Amino acid sequence: MAPSPSPAPHVLLINPWIHDFAAYDVWAKPMGLLMLGAILRLHGIQVSYIDCLDRFHAKARATDPFLRNGRGPYLKTPLENPKGLEDIDRRFSRYGIRPDWLTQDLKNIAPPDLILVTSLMTYWYPGTIETIQILKKVFPRIPVILGGIYPTLFPDHAQKTCGADRVVSGPGTQGLLKWIQEYTGYRIEPAFDPEDLNTFPYPAFDLQTRVSYVPLLTSLGCPFSCAYCASPILNPKHLRRNPEAVVKEILHWHGEYGVKDFVFYDDALLVNPERHIFPMLKGVLDAGIQVRFHTPNAVHAKEVTREMALLMKASGFHTLRLGVETGDFSNRSKDLDQKLTLKEFKSAVQSLQSAGFSKSQVGAYLLTGLPEESEKEVALSIDMVKNQGLTPVLAYYTPLPGTGLWEKAKAASRYDLEADPIFTNNAIFPCSKEPFSWQRISRLKARVRG
Ligand code: B12
Incomplete structure (x- = not known):
């Protein structure tokens, strides 16, 4: 053509x-x-x-x-x-x-x-x-x-x-x-391959009025299949970029736009570290730039070894969020996820602490608002995270069609979730028969702070 x-x-x-x-x-x-x-x-x-x-x-x-x-x-x-x-x-x-x-x-x-x-x-x-x-x-x-x-x-x-x-x-x-x-009516020969992230240009963040930070996507998809997450529906294939290409992108935004804050959007940033994040972070260190990395989309705690934590600290990781979801490891099953054991969690915490990460830098996401959840369970999860010396961060559950928890979520909800996506808003605790209450949120927030 x-x-x-x-x-x-x-x-x-x-x-x-x-x-x-x-x-x-x-x-x-x-x-x-x-x-x-x-x-x-x-x-x-x-x-x-x-x-x-x-x-x-x-x-x-x-x-x-x-x-x-x-x-x-x-x-x-x-x-x-x-x-x-x-x-x-x-x-x-x-x-x-x-x-x-x-x-x-x-x-x-x-x-x-x-x-x-x-x-x-x-x-x-x-x-x-x-x-x-x-x-x-x-x-x-x-x-x-x-x-x-x-x-x-x-x-x-x-x-x-x-x-x-x-x-x-x-x-x-x-x-x-x-x-x-x-x-x-405009015909074009494709100059990229939709199945190969390495053929993609950098996202057009330069079109913004100001580039105050830059999100990075180094991979798409996730090898885990957690019951609360839509990643397998949104990105069924796990695709990865070359680590060197990611380093080049970081240098581009840092050099041309003075960007210092970089935010990883990956669902599975840390998996297969030898071939992905290790060479990427070593590349950042070799370049000698002073930047900060943030992972508001949680990383998999089981991948955080001593080597990983040291490399993260040295290369400028500033805000770390671990996907912990619940402190009740005994009950962790296919109904939720199988991505973390208590032993792996403790080992990750130890590695991060000995690498020099502070309590305020490392947050552990804990899901709240799950179907059939009791407030006591969430409170115990908060205590468990605090006992480990990390900051608990509440993540309000949003029910999503096609995910493992969807049927349970519909059954537990006081709304017709299927009829209108407005009811999937996590701010209203949609998976509870009880009406919305500030008291419950306030009690949990007080427990996080106290
Ligand atoms: C990165 C990320 C974030 C970032 C911010 C992302 C953002 N843009 O706002 C952070 C970490 C801050 C975040 C926060 C939250 N997130 Co989030 N996040 C993601 C994640 C992991 C990736 C999104 C992404 O950028 N993907 C990469 C790009 C390339 O994909 P994309 O935007 O989908 O675009 C592709 C297609 O959709 C399509 N497309 C997009 N636009 C258009 C337009 C046209 C015209 C066409 C043709 C195609 C098209 O083509 C694109 C390329 O193929 C997704 C999960 C996932 N795997 O998608 C969850 C996800 C979107 N987040 C989710 C949730 C629940 C949240 C939080 C509410 C978490 C919480 N409990 O606090 C908060 C909300 C914060 C907020 N946004 O205000 C849910 C969505 C829930 C929902 N009801 O919609 C998801 C799906 C995760 C899940 N639970 O399954 N998130």
């Missing part, structure tokens, strides 16, 4: 608003969308980007992008609670730029030929719908494609409600160039 002789089209990428009870930029960027943007640029396509969550928008109050290692609050506008959640005693809001700023920004750019919208959480879909409504008002004739986590996990709901011209489930990398041809 010969490349198209017609001029390259203009594609607009949109990261939509969040509608939720709480949201904060804890190193959250639309990696998938900016990956697609970079692939389009690689093929000569003109790409624009509007981020409804832009904390550094020209009309927003100026803030230092490098404060708090790049993290920070979104602008927030109160909204009515969504239908079905009127009884939740929490403030629901739109997070992100003001709607009139978005409309103005859309009017200021050259009209696009195609618009790609992402979505990062199932229960954020009302923000996605509101964004698409504005896109359709400003560009009524331009096709809009929606992809990402929400249409992948709730395809029928997204198809019915989102207002996009096309709804895509699963990775966008496979069909991207085909859709460009279908909607714009």
Whole structure:
């Protein structure tokens, strides 16, 4: 197939608003969308980007992008609670730029030929719908494609409600160039292989107003299959990048954009360390750069040996989160996960402590809000983590279709989880028959602090 002789089209990428009870930029960027943007640029396509969550928008109050290692609050506008959640005693809001700023920004750019919208959480879909409504008002004739986590996990709901011209489930990398041809007539020879991450360009983080930190994806997928996690549905194949290529990417963002904070988005960063993370971190050390690494998406504690901990400390790991989930190791089974034993956990803790990591740097995620959970179990897990000298970090469970816990979650819920993804919001403790209560959260938080 010969490349198209017609001029390259203009594609607009949109990261939509969040509608939720709480949201904060804890190193959250639309990696998938900016990956697609970079692939389009690689093929000569003109790409624009509007981020409804832009904390550094020209009309927003100026803030230092490098404060708090790049993290920070979104602008927030109160909204009515969504239908079905009127009884939740929490403030629901739109997070992100003001709607009139978005409309103005859309009017200021050259009209696009195609618009790609992402979505990062199932229960954020009302923000996605509101964004698409504005896109359709400003560009009524331009096709809009929606992809990402929400249409992948709730395809029928997204198809019915989102207002996009096309709804895509699963990775966008496979069909991207085909859709460009279908909607714009522009034919392209692929210059990358969707099955080989080493052929991908760096995600287009440079399209942001400010690059305050950079997320890194060194692998896709996970060899474990935990009952609460959708990773095997979202990324069934475990694909890895060459460690040297990751080091080059770190040097690129550090050298060209002064980035100091790097955030791993991998589901299984530490597995197979000799061939993956060890050479990567040794490469960072050889380069002699001073950077900080963060793993807000938990790493597998069983992989944390003495050698691993020393290398992590030396190369600049700053915020570490371990996926512990529960302190009740005797009851750990296929119903939850089989990724960690008590012995492995203790050994990881010892390695991290002797490598010099402080208590505040190492958090152990503990799931709360699981179906059939008792408060006592969570309280004991908190105590277990504290006894080991780590910081317990509560991770509120979100039920997801297709995962091992989905049937139990539906049975335990006071909502019809299948009918509306709004009910999968972890902030409302959806897998309990009891109404939402601040007291329960406060008691657990007090136990974490006390
Ligand atoms: C990295 C990560 C994070 C990061 C932030 C990520 C972000 N962008 O906001 C951190 C660690 C901060 C995080 C936090 C949380 N996360 Co998280 N996270 C992930 C993780 C591991 C990877 C996401 C990712 O970037 N993948 C890589 C990119 C390349 O993939 P992608 O964005 O999906 O894009 C691809 C496709 O979706 C598609 N695509 C995307 N956009 C578009 C657009 C178009 C037009 C098209 C055609 C295609 C397309 O193509 C892309 C390339 O193939 C996923 C699990 C997973 N394996 O996906 C969980 C996941 C998304 N997180 C989840 C959860 C529960 C959370 C938390 C609520 C955890 C908690 N209990 O506190 C918090 C919420 C924080 C927040 N965002 O405010 C859930 C989702 C829950 C839900 N209801 O939707 C997931 C699925 C994990 C799980 N439990 O199974 N998370």
